[in-house]
Amino acid sequence: MKKLSLKYILLFRSFSFSNWFILAILVIGVLAPFLANDKPIISIQNHNISFPFFSNEKYLENTAAFEVWPLIPYHSQSLDFKNMNSVGPFEEQVVPSLYYRHWLGTDELGRDLLAGLIHGCHTAIWVGFGAMAIALIIGVFLGGIAGYFGDSTYRIHKAKWISCLAFLLLTALFIPNLIPWNWAEIPFIEKATQTILFTMLFLFLSAVLYFILNRFQAYKKSISIPVDLIISRCIEIMETIPLLFLIIALSAIFSPSYWSLIGIIGISSWTSIAKFMRAEVLKIRQKDYVESGFALGLSNIQIMKNHVLPNALNPIYINLSFGIAAAILIEATLSFLGLGMGVEQVSWGSILASSRADYTSWWLAVYPGVLLFLTLYSLNQIGDKLSK
Template sequence: YESVVFAPIPYSATTPDIRNIYKGPFDAQKTESWRYRHWLGTDGLGHDLAASLLAGARVAILVGVVSMSIATVIGLLFGALAGYFGDDGFRISRGRLVLNGAGLLAGWFYAFQVRGYVLSEAIQHRGLGVELMKSLVLFAGIMALANGLVYFTKKIKWLKKRVGLPLDLLIMRAIEVVNSIPGLLLLLALVAVMPKSSILYVMVIIGLIRWQSIARFLRAELLRIRNLNYIEAGRALGYSHRRILFGHALPNAIGPVLITVAFGMASAVLLESALSFLGIGIGAEGMTWGRLLAGARHHPSAWWLALFPGGAIFITVTALNLLGEALSEE
């Protein structure tokens, strides 16, 4: 913002007040007037707790929304493939299968392994977005080239033959592998190898380990929907799989996914708070509810440092869970 007129809280989350350190809401405070009173108290550096709670709310909402957006995209993709095609509905030519497999390996190697040093340097100098986009464009270009070469395989009989892929089996086994590892343990392991503490990494990692439930719910719904009359009618009319899946099946199967997303956002807020409480994942400059809650350990008598951040976490998680329950009852 450019300017604020009579802000309800005249402090920022990083503004120290050395005259009021570890002051509770009901303690005597050294302020010019009631306007500058710390209504929820201060921490060990004199930071206003109310301002810190608002800053932490922004982080919590950002983590919940962005991480579950990533998880939703991944879950929708895998769940749709597993539920709609099953184990025998997806067929692909051997040439396309071989070239796409080679393209994936080559794209990963040249876009991320060869450029690994460039990406690491970009992380240190805040240029990750541009370099990551270059890697993604390179990866997409290699995959496009691999699919373009499929045209030349049509002249070879063995490569032209179409084979079935058990997508349902492969995706469900992948889900079981990810589910077999405790989420918090996997998150701690991945965050530990990150070259720099950043909220961006936390959001991406949470999204990468929280897509399984979305995929499973969508798969179960599509297994029911794909045999309904209007889907059979679409096939009889010669509609493509893409049109049937994205135009008819997926819109009618999205309900359970919204329920899972609401519960997933609550889980993401808890995971981020746990990481912040342990002092990992988020940069030292970030203000989060978990970090505020951890400050109560250094001064056990400062009850407000445990009550208000803990209450904020409890209210947010409860509200998201109630939202999920309300969606499930509709």
């Protein structure tokens, strides 16, 4: 028991400012709807317990016998018409009590800044971790197979290779031309249906081509695929395109939403993870225990799953801290430029953008700017410590 207590004491003392700050941002981000909301969490009326917090209907105040309200009685989109036109935190405010005071001020529309910052933590966490989760999956997969198979290990029949290449070419050449210009206005179900139908059609055509070619003896021979070369060239092509311009171009195609922004940043940020993964797998591929796995007749999937991946992922986790910081910064930049999420979603970047309308409203620039700086600084500090 004493050893366990000592372990937790040492863990507590080893936490620096950066660790505690990121932990606080995580807690605030997860609990944001409970901390800042214009509806009570619990309401008791006529001996019935309800949770207006989970309802989309407008809540009528002072109608319940007992209510439990959040710490901040404002949502990020709540409008206070009595405190519009950017009321400062130290200025006189028209509020019924101190509980309803805007402690960090309001913006031009009367929205509470503290509620916006709290919900901005929620946005930053989900965008940062969500985008890097997508980038991690893509980067680990492509970097892993590039380092494991190299340029001569993976062999495939000519007929299968030509069929796969035909499918990729059909998808790359025809689907962009079949997408209408008003793609962002098309309902999601229609988008998914169109994409699935065209993909199924191209798969069918590729399968027909495979069965035709497989009848000829010349196309039954195996050839080696330069997997490493192909993926390395794809990484180089992605890195030659400025990341911000690529994300802006993709944002113009897809409708501005919470999940589309996460997907766009994730799809655009996998190259650094793929390079790290490729380098680690190339190094591990030469180890004796991997060669022993081949000698024992283990399959490629078994070797990758049980021997290569567990040893290759540790350095990748270090890179995630920097990647999350980059994703948060990209989201803030896009929101500042008006290219991020919709108007119903608040972020630190959108709050910073609102300060451009009135340069005297210093609180709209200082508080989100300091919060963004400390978050990026803390994540980079954690990454530096993990890399040592």
